[in-house]
Each structure stands twice: as structure tokens, then as C-alpha cells.
Amino acid sequence: MPKKDRQITPTDGNFFHDIAIQIKLIFRLLADPRVHPLIKLLPIGSLIYLVFPDFFPLNPIDDAVVIGLGTYMFVELCPPEVVQEHKDALTSVVAGTWRDAKEEDEETDDSPQIIEGEFREK
Numbered sequence: 001m002p003k004k005d006r007q008i009t010p011t012d013g014n015f016f017h018d019i020a021i022q023i024k025l026i027f028r029l030l031a032d033p034r035v036h037p038l039i040k041l042l043p044i045g046s047l048i049y050l051v052f053p054d055f056f057p058l059n060p061i062d063d064a065v066v067i068g069l070g071t072y073m074f075v076e077l078c079p080p081e082v083v084q085e086h087k088d089a090l091t092s093v094v095a096g097t098w099r100d101a102k103e104e105d106e107e108t109d110d111s112p113q114i115i116e117g118e119f120r121e122k
Contacts, residue, residue: 021090026071028086029078039077046070 026043029035046067075083 021087022071022075024090025083025086026074028090029075029083032082032086034082035078039074042070042074042077 030040030043049066049070050063
């Protein structure tokens, strides 16, 4: 059986950015109707465990492992094409250049037009 290519976000060296992308990915996958409802119970169960940890007497390190494992398994069990679609949307970069508004006005010699008018209520 060939090994499937998994869809975990690669680390680019910015820890907090990676965590933010992963959290956004999880929320997008939770809202996606193509993800099976039973799979959506994994991060929800992890969140419930975070809010009510007294039901299971574990220490804080175990709490982090349970939450991390729940969210990791959720992403892994989601359809790979859906995960990739959302990851591409989250990590896409819109190409463009920076322009200062003042410089643009000076270059075009077009001053802003003032349009006068009245407002009447019918």
C-alpha cells in the first residue's frame, strides 16, 4: 500500500504564525460540509477537554498532548484535497507592489474632484 502524502503545514521558522495558520485551518475544516461530522468531534472533544479537564485527572503536559493529538488527528482524517484547498487559501500570497497615495496623486496631476449635491428624503 503506497504511503499517502499528508497535509500538515510545513514549518517556516515562525512558530506563532504556524500556530495561527493551523488554528484557522481547523476552523475552516470545521465549517466545511465536505468533512464528515464524526471527524469534527475530535477538535470539539479536545476543546471540551480543555474547558473541563477535571473529568480526567491528568497533569498539564498530558492536557497539551491530548489537545495536540486531537487536532492533529482531525487534520489527518479530513479528506486531503479539502485540507490542501484550505491550506492554499490560507497561505496564498497576493502579488502586488506598494504605492503611496500621495505619490500617486503627484504623478497623475489629477486632483480629486469635488461633487456637490443635496440629499432629499422622499
